[in-house]
Amino acid sequence: MLPTEVLEKAQSELTDWQGSGMSVMEVSHRGEAFIECAAQAEQKLRRLLGVPDNYKVLFLQGGATGQFSVIPMNLTRPGDTVALLNTGQWSAKAAKAAKAQQLTVDVIADEAASRYTTVPAPGSYTVPPDAVYLHYTPNETINGVEFGYVPDCGDVPLVGDFSSTILSRPIDVSQYGLIYAGAQKNLGPAGLTLVIVRQDLTGKARSTTPDVWDYATMAAADSMLNTPPTFAIYLFGLILDWVEATGGLAAMAQRNRAKAARLYAAIDGSDFYANPVCPTARSWMNVPFSLADTSLDADFLAQAEAHGLTNLKGHRSVGGMRASLYNAMPLAGVEALIGFMDDFANQRG
Amino acid sequence: MLPTEVLEKAQSELTDWQGSGMSVMEVSHRGEAFIECAAQAEQKLRRLLGVPDNYKVLFLQGGATGQFSVIPMNLTRPGDTVALLNTGQWSAKAAKAAKAQQLTVDVIADEAASRYTTVPAPGSYTVPPDAVYLHYTPNETINGVEFGYVPDCGDVPLVGDFSSTILSRPIDVSQYGLIYAGAQKNLGPAGLTLVIVRQDLTGKARSTTPDVWDYATMAAADSMLNTPPTFAIYLFGLILDWVEATGGLAAMAQRNRAKAARLYAAIDGSDFYANPVCPTARSWMNVPFSLADTSLDADFLAQAEAHGLTNLKGHRSVGGMRASLYNAMPLAGVEALIGFMDDFANQRG
Numbered sequence: 001m002l003p004t005e006v007l008e009k010a011q012s013e014l015t016d017w018q019g020s021g022m023s024v025m026e027v028s029h030r031g032e033a034f035i036e037c038a039a040q041a042e043q044k045l046r047r048l049l050g051v052p053d054n055y056k057v058l059f060l061q062g063g064a065t066g067q068f069s070v071i072p073m074n075l076t077r078p079g080d081t082v083a084l085l086n087t088g089q090w091s092a093k094a095a096k097a098a099k100a101q102q103l104t105v106d107v108i109a110d111e112a113a114s115r116y117t118t119v120p121a122p123g124s125y126t127v128p129p130d131a132v133y134l135h136y137t138p139n140e141t142i143n144g145v146e147f148g149y150v151p152d153c154g155d156v157p158l159v160g161d162f163s164s165t166i167l168s169r170p171i172d173v174s175q176y177g178l179i180y181a182g183a184q185k186n187l188g189p190a191g192l193t194l195v196i197v198r199q200d201l202t203g204k205a206r207s208t209t210p211d212v213w214d215y216a217t218m219a220a221a222d223s224m225l226n227t228p229p230t231f232a233i234y235l236f237g238l239i240l241d242w243v244e245a246t247g248g249l250a251a252m253a254q255r256n257r258a259k260a261a262r263l264y265a266a267i268d269g270s271d272f273y274a275n276p277v278c279p280t281a282r283s284w285m286n287v288p289f290s291l292a293d294t295s296l297d298a299d300f301l302a303q304a305e306a307h308g309l310t311n312l313k314g315h316r317s318v319g320g321m322r323a324s325l326y327n328a329m330p331l332a333g334v335e336a337l338i339g340f341m342d343d344f345a346n347q348r349g
Numbered sequence: 350m351l352p353t354e355v356l357e358k359a360q361s362e363l364t365d366w367q368g369s370g371m372s373v374m375e376v377s378h379r380g381e382a383f384i385e386c387a388a389q390a391e392q393k394l395r396r397l398l399g400v401p402d403n404y405k406v407l408f409l410q411g412g413a414t415g416q417f418s419v420i421p422m423n424l425t426r427p428g429d430t431v432a433l434l435n436t437g438q439w440s441a442k443a444a445k446a447a448k449a450q451q452l453t454v455d456v457i458a459d460e461a462a463s464r465y466t467t468v469p470a471p472g473s474y475t476v477p478p479d480a481v482y483l484h485y486t487p488n489e490t491i492n493g494v495e496f497g498y499v500p501d502c503g504d505v506p507l508v509g510d511f512s513s514t515i516l517s518r519p520i521d522v523s524q525y526g527l528i529y530a531g532a533q534k535n536l537g538p539a540g541l542t543l544v545i546v547r548q549d550l551t552g553k554a555r556s557t558t559p560d561v562w563d564y565a566t567m568a569a570a571d572s573m574l575n576t577p578p579t580f581a582i583y584l585f586g587l588i589l590d591w592v593e594a595t596g597g598l599a600a601m602a603q604r605n606r607a608k609a610a611r612l613y614a615a616i617d618g619s620d621f622y623a624n625p626v627c628p629t630a631r632s633w634m635n636v637p638f639s640l641a642d643t644s645l646d647a648d649f650l651a652q653a654e655a656h657g658l659t660n661l662k663g664h665r666s667v668g669g670m671r672a673s674l675y676n677a678m679p680l681a682g683v684e685a686l687i688g689f690m691d692d693f694a695n696q697r698g
Binding site for chain 1: 350351353356357359360363364370371372374375377378380410411412413414415417418419446449450451531533537538539540541556557559560561562574575576577578579580581584657659660
């Protein structure tokens with residue numbers, strides 16, 4: 001979902017960007033106008049997130065799934081150990097890709113026993129001092145679990161997959177060695193991958209790392225070693241304008257917290273719906289829920305769609321429903337969903 | 350440059366795609382509508398290019414520059430030899446990236462002596478039988494040289510970087526082991542990378558190849574292992590519609606040949622302008638030219654820009670001017686350029 005204001009602005013200037021008579025998709029990425037557009041996007045992001053000067057901001061391609069391999073390529077050598085908190089499918093994929101890069105993956109906390117309805121408690125795990133980094137997934141979209149705190153790993157750099165949570169609230173970038181995110185949840189359209197990396201962690205890539213995925217090479221080229229995904233970067237800039245215009249990240253956090261609280265309250269207050277996640281680990285972004293009578297699932301989804309409530313089917317691995325409450329989803333959208341859920345429950349309950 | 354019709358269609362449905370009430374950038378890539386959109390794009394491409402059934406069509410990310418590394422990752426083992434025809438900067442980059450993947454690169458023809466104003470003559474080079482593939486660059490954008498023939502390499506698979514020439518004319522895909530192309534010249538917006546690969550060449554990737562770049566893995570997932578660049582794929586589909594509607598690739602070739610012929614004739618018929626490329630190797634897509642008096646270069650560019658003729662500055666490595674005549678450039682645009690060139694020459698010559 002993208003904010004209506006952003007889509008309308010993109011639409012209005014799609015055939016004539018900044019009076020150039022050309023689409024932003026047509027201008028050269030080496031031209032002054034686009035270089036300025038990308039530089040502005042970086043500056044806006046730095047301002048919003050408070051990115052310290054010793055961090056590089058990179059615009060890459062290949063998604064967070066690409067980064068599962070690229071982070072090991074850049075930060076490790078074959079045979080190294082990395083630590084990982086396993087809180088669901090995205091952490092598990094990151095672990096698998098790290099192993100394929102010939103790393104030993106030390107899973108120092110694993111929430112499998114709770115069926116991924118929890119996150120490990122602070123202090124319940126120890127990061128081995130020889131780990132090159134600790135990887136974790138601040139928000140798991142499928143089971144809807146989220147860390148309410150930043151893992152403490154001492155001098156070991158912390159690496160976080162922020163694909164589903166970036167820009168949803170303020171974060172303290174200085175606590176991380178590397179933050180990465182696919183764009184398609186809160187940053188704009190698919191096809192852009194954001195990496196924010198502490199400068200001292202760059203410049204150590206394996207010799208076989210492709211140039212387009214070598215952090216130091218891409219940083220030196222301002223992410224324009226080759227043609228970047230220009231339209232996605234442009235739209236990312238518009239999203240950042242919208243975040244600023246709507247009050248910045250503190251205000252965004254307030255709205256997101258309120259949206260999630262409203263939906264969890266509705267679920268918890270009903271015998272008809274249930275959410276299995278431990279209350280302290282509940283995601284603001286992804287709210288899975290089940291119907292007491294699962295034989296009504298298909299009917300629920302069909303009627304929801306008829307009411308304009310789409311994308312509510314839960315991931316096939318867990319079933320049930322899932323509501324995603326990313327930044328662009330307004331509180332009114334959540335209220336509409338709750339209204340429909342109430343009606344459906346009254347009708348069938 | 351993108352066709353006006355395509356941009357206008359994209360603009361008209363940017364906030365409401367197929368009556369969904371959503372932008373194509375907002376719909377799920379796992380939803381029926383987008384899966385159909387991507388499948389249609391593949392089918393249209395197969396129809397236009399006549400892609401045989403034993404070839405996979407992949408929608409990837411990272412650009413042709415990414416593929417410089419990814420092709421070796423998928424097709425070779427460290428220590429293997431690949432053959433390469435060096436016709437300019439893009440071939441040289443492909444060679445460098447292959448070496449970084451621990452390959453021996455056997456440059457069996459090198460046009461450095463002509464300062465890259467020629468391509469090797471058919472039969473003037475021998476492909477070593479132990480080469481895993483022969484790589485060449487059908488069109489070099491910087492020096493404006495192009496192969497007028499398909500290299501014959503017997504049983505050794507032929508790999509071609511079609512970034513700047515795909516869809517500009519018919520090609521016989523069956524002569525190739527692998528064709529790849531960044532989208533931003535003739536296929537749509539930056540951020541989509543097209544790979545057409547003979548099926549028997551897939552499934553041999555090195556174990557460290559990232560999943561998003563493993564041809565077999567991506568083929569098995571219909572290029573949707575992770576979120577693909579949805580907007581770029583959608584726009585690629587619109588471009589294919591436009592190519593079909595304007596007569597297909599034979600008609601496109603006729604128009605492109607005519608555009609290039611018109612510009613080369615104007616250059617050759619003038620003492621004021623010159624193109625250094627051997628006539629049989631001249632590119633249809635990129636026409637570099639110089640002014641007899643190079644002190645007028647800056648003035649030429651400034652006046653051209655004032656006449657709405659942009660992006661005419663030659664690559665910094667060769668200087669002078671360069672006109673790019675990709676599919677979306679109409680003959681009228683070429684005539685406008687020639688008219689301006691004549692006026693400028695009359696004024697200053």
